[in-house]
Amino acid sequence: MAEGLTVEARGLTKRFGTREVLSGLDLEISPGEFVALLGRSGSGKSTLLRVLAGLDSEVDGEFSVHGTVSVAFQQPRLLPWRKVWRNVVLGLRGRGADRGLAERALAEMRLRDHADAWPRTLSGGEAQRLSLARALVREPDLLLLDEPFGALDALTRLAMHALVADLWAQHQPSVLLVTHDVDEALLLADRVLILDGGAIVAEHVLTHARPRRLADHLDVRARVLADLGVTDHAIA
Template sequence: MLLQGVRRVFGQRAVLDGIDLSLRRGEFVAVLGPSGTGKTTLLRLLAGLDSADGGRLRVPRARSVVFQEPRLVPAGRVWENVVLGERGRAARQAALAALEEVGLAAQADAWPRTLSGGEAQRVALARALVREPDLLLLDEPFAALDALTRIRMHELVAQLWRRHHPAVVLVTHDVDEAILLADRVLVLSGGRWGIDREVAIAPPRERSDPSFAALRRELLGELGVGQPH
């Protein structure tokens, strides 16, 4: 159990209104919902960046967050951004190993300003994984990327997830992205869960699969988005 009866109130509005969330190690959960429904608030609570107004949180101490923006330090080289605050040969070796996993070992000594958007986000992912987290939190990390880079990042995240086995919570607006990556998809609405669905589609998942299309229709319906006929 990560959350039990958790509330978060802003003014008179309960953005999260007594929600529960259970997550097994190695499970990948995607959270959907319209803007302003509390998705980022949920992630901030799980990350320890905000406090609940009620209920219980029980989250692993070893957790990492990847945000929509890479948030790299311009004054530090790429490898230094992976192991923020650490120095010495051991830190550099750990950074190089993490960068190798995301395909950026050759850019270890580059400055962040020389990286593309996709490369910068891969550095942010390496920084999250170098700590071997039990819980990996992804806050719309692909939203600012172009379509081809996003596809490559999907493949990379899936590969790294299978290799490291953290529990993952992905917040996204992209229904297809949620179905492609997650074991379960939840829709947050009115401070509560509207839908909690297992994605029972064997990989590799294809949008042309009738099961994919059916789940997509259900999720879009819950989000209030009509399907063209």
């Protein structure tokens, strides 16, 4: 496998019974790169993320992930019987009870005032920010985001986009964002990959500086939608 990559996969294949979900997939992600992965439902996006996260090891082919990995899912997966700050440092060995570490992470998410709150008192957006705080407090080399904004309302989702972009610029992890939202991918990512039939079938590189406007990427947007099988007639 090549040196200097955060993620490298060659011929990655995953089967559930006779069904092949990932089919000879190749992938490279460089240090600090923000990659978005799009595809129809059932195309294997979340399966790939689970493999890279080490949550599913029964695969064929080769892959390597260099450094530490954190995951934020669509559902925050908070422990309701632990206060907010304890959810942040959940699972950290040796530093699991470090409130100062938790509060610094919460401050980045504008949640420091909620450190002693119970998770059930948080709004949807606050709960998702808490999930991100828990992921980033580990200072990961690779941050895996599995449709983390899908359950949020439109305004909260836009605020989360800005927050994630700022945090990525500050911490510079490699990021793999799984999403169904084309505009979200174009605003946040360096590259947009299209997954179909268990393999990556198209790649689009975004070159405009951040912060971006969707108007800068109308041509790329049209190509991405076409790759996803969305025609002008379907949009109308």
